[in-house]
Amino acid sequence: MRILAISDIHGRQNYNTEVRKIMSSVDLIVIAGDLTNFGHAQEAGLILQNIQLYNSNILAIPGNCDHPDVNDTFVEIGVNLHGITKIIDNVAFYGLGGSGKTPFHTPQERSESEIGSILQSFNKKNDVHYNVFVSHAPPANTKLDRTLLRSHVGSQAIREFIDKFQPDVVICGHIHEARGVDEIGSTIVINPGPFPKHYAVIDLSERMTYRLY
Secondary structure (H helix, E strand, O other): OEEEEEEOOOOOOOOOHHHHHHHHHOOEEEEEOOOOOOOOHHHHHHHHHHHHOOOOOEEEEOOOOOOOHHHHHHHHHOOEOEOOEEEEOOEEEEEEOOEOOOOOOOOOEOOHHHHHHHHOOOOOOOOOOEEEEEEOOOEOOOHHHEOOOOOEOOEHHHHHHHHHHOOOEEEOOOOHHHOEEEEEOOEEEEEOOEOOOOOEEEEEOOOEEEEEO
């Protein structure tokens, strides 16, 4: 399976030829939150419709800058991954939208205990080839949760979940300036950066490979 991992679109819908070509060529597009910039369901629907022009195979979670009615749009369109598990071609996907508390009081923020409660509902699938966890917020104390001021602002609950669950891959976003890759035990954690300027392609075949663009 070839995955296009994207995050933090924030309403941008102008995709160049290279991006359109990659969108059309992959097996699945995974969106790790913040489709809109404080937008609602209608705006999220239009963004998804634009992406579906190139590929209809999409999984998505909301970000902290998406209003709660965006979640309803994901469910209606059939792309929702927040709070659930989906198995596609022997790959299990688990999703957690929104973020922890921020100083900005954005639309979808959760306490660490609320995040932990959602994560406790996931049971790792040991009979699949790969387990992929998709979270808008990054795990705490990694390269991917550091702001421009070098403060770590990731979720401790997500970090503890990854430590215990050890998915093969984590796709996250939220911290635009922390684009990159890190490792937690045997888990590869990828923040592809804000789309469409940045994105990642992940190949899950006999072995997992990835590339940031």
